[in-house]
Amino acid sequence: MNKKKIFNDPVYGFITAPTELIFDIIEHPYFQRLRRIKQLGLTEMVYPGALHTRFHHALGAMHLMDTALQTLRSKNNEINETEYEASLIAILLHDVGHGPFSHALETAIFQNVPHEHLSLHIMHLLNEHFGGRLSMAIDIFTDNYPRRFFHQLVSSQLDVDRLDYLNRDSFYTGVYEGKIGADRIIKMLDVANDKLVVEEKAIYSIENFLVSRRLMYWQVYLHKTVISAENMVLRVVQRARELLQRGVEVPASPCLRFFLSSNLTLDDFRQDKSILERFVSLDDHDIWSGIKEWAMHPDFILSYLSKSILSRKLFKVLISSKPIEEDMQLGLKELVQEKYNLGEEEIKYLMISGKIGNNAYDAEGQTIDMLTKSGYVVDVAEASDLPNIRALSYKVEKHFVCYPKEVAH
Numbered sequence: 001m002n003k004k005k006i007f008n009d010p011v012y013g014f015i016t017a018p019t020e021l022i023f024d025i026i027e028h029p030y031f032q033r034l035r036r037i038k039q040l041g042l043t044e045m046v047y048p049g050a051l052h053t054r055f056h057h058a059l060g061a062m063h064l065m066d067t068a069l070q071t072l073r074s075k076n077n078e079i080n081e082t083e084y085e086a087s088l089i090a091i092l093l094h095d096v097g098h099g100p101f102s103h104a105l106e107t108a109i110f111q112n113v114p115h116e117h118l119s120l121h122i123m124h125l126l127n128e129h130f131g132g133r134l135s136m137a138i139d140i141f142t143d144n145y146p147r148r149f150f151h152q153l154v155s156s157q158l159d160v161d162r163l164d165y166l167n168r169d170s171f172y173t174g175v176y177e178g179k180i181g182a183d184r185i186i187k188m189l190d191v192a193n194d195k196l197v198v199e200e201k202a203i204y205s206i207e208n209f210l211v212s213r214r215l216m217y218w219q220v221y222l223h224k225t226v227i228s229a230e231n232m233v234l235r236v237v238q239r240a241r242e243l244l245q246r247g248v249e250v251p252a253s254p255c256l257r258f259f260l261s262s263n264l265t266l267d268d269f270r271q272d273k274s275i276l277e278r279f280v281s282l283d284d285h286d287i288w289s290g291i292k293e294w295a296m297h298p299d300f301i302l303s304y305l306s307k308s309i310l311s312r313k314l315f316k317v318l319i320s321s322k323p324i325e326e327d328m329q330l331g332l333k334e335l336v337q338e339k340y341n342l343g344e345e346e347i348k349y350l351m352i353s354g355k356i357g358n359n360a361y362d363a364e365g366q367t368i369d370m371l372t373k374s375g376y377v378v379d380v381a382e383a384s385d386l387p388n389i390r391a392l393s394y395k396v397e398k399h400f401v402c403y404p405k406e407v408a409h
Contacts, residue, residue: 038053098289121270232308361393
């Protein structure tokens with residue numbers, strides 16, 4: 001069988017699967033599932049073009065990893081074929097543990113089980129399936145491989161994951177301010193003292209990358225309408241879970257019903273392999289088919305939320321840089337309770353409050369290191385002559401409240 005396949009990617013052109021093992025991983029049902037999970041959850045409610053999937057993103061990130069490794073090799077950094085393949089596999093599988101609607105439902109389907117943990121569990125299953133050939137990829141993914149810069153390419157402040165999703169998400173949403181010069185940044189990468197560094201002449205490209213990242217957060221990922229839609233879907237799934245656990249009949253696919261009927265933790269995953277087997281058959285379609293069924297459910301909250309999502313009658317959102325006043329929240333609660341005749345416990349489904357935050361550059365965490373012309377390695381915030389990067393390292397937090405538009409015109 002010919003395994004030298006080419007994928008035509010709208011962002012980068014032709015992408016190849018460089019080795020037979022990588023081709024076989026892409027062909028595996030666990031990876032093919034990513035075709036059925038949208039990269040940006042419900043962002044299509046605001047940007048109709050945002051229909052790309054985790055499958056697209058994983059292939060794009062692998063392509064950028066390939067380019068980065070070739071660049072590092074061209075600068076006399078020794079990277080053997082095993083390390084090369086393992087790095088590509090680590091980035092290819094970094095999101096394989098995402099559940100339906102990506103981040104939006106991460107807390108609704110499980111109790112504190114982050115997608116990174118699920119990705120790692122799925123990698124271990126694939127490692128068994130492929131006879132231990134993913135062991136080095138797992139070490140790179142978990143930062144247990146002695147040459148640390150490989151992990152930094154997979155996960156850091158300047159990793160190929162971020163470079164791809166910013167490029168791809170700005171392409172599909174049409175928010176061109178988010179476009180970054182990924183090619184130039186990658187061409188400027190090098191390794192010093194076993195750490196990933198960027199050459200000094202890339203300083204403005206890095207600034208542009210950080211500014212674009214902040215812009216994409218406020219304009220796309222944390223857009224107020226996206227916050228409303230994602231919180232409504234989160235609440236509708238939580239309501240279905242509550243009803244099911246109270247013994248009320250709620251239609252759902254067998255896998256979705258399994259997860260909603262029980263409160264699973266990370267320990268359950270570790271102890272019972274069959275849970276992961278069920279998880280890898282869950283995707284966006286389970287949630288959408290549920291929502292379509294729930295629109296006819298006798299429970300008012302479940303059907304009201306489902307109908308609203310299906311017809312894009314989204315909640316009104318107020319966003320404020322200060323905490324939203326208690327009096328206002330109480331007033332809204334009373335209006336919601338009165339209008340829909342809800343019990344005290346049920347208000348939380350139709351009046352949702354919370355916090356969102358964004359810092360483009362986490363100077364406290366891993367820094368982006370810059371290699372100066374004189375051979376020193378410094379934090380990019382120190383190297384920059386513009387105050388931008390310092391400013392971008394401050395976390396901005398905003399508070400929000402969403403509620404049905406009919407409540408207060």
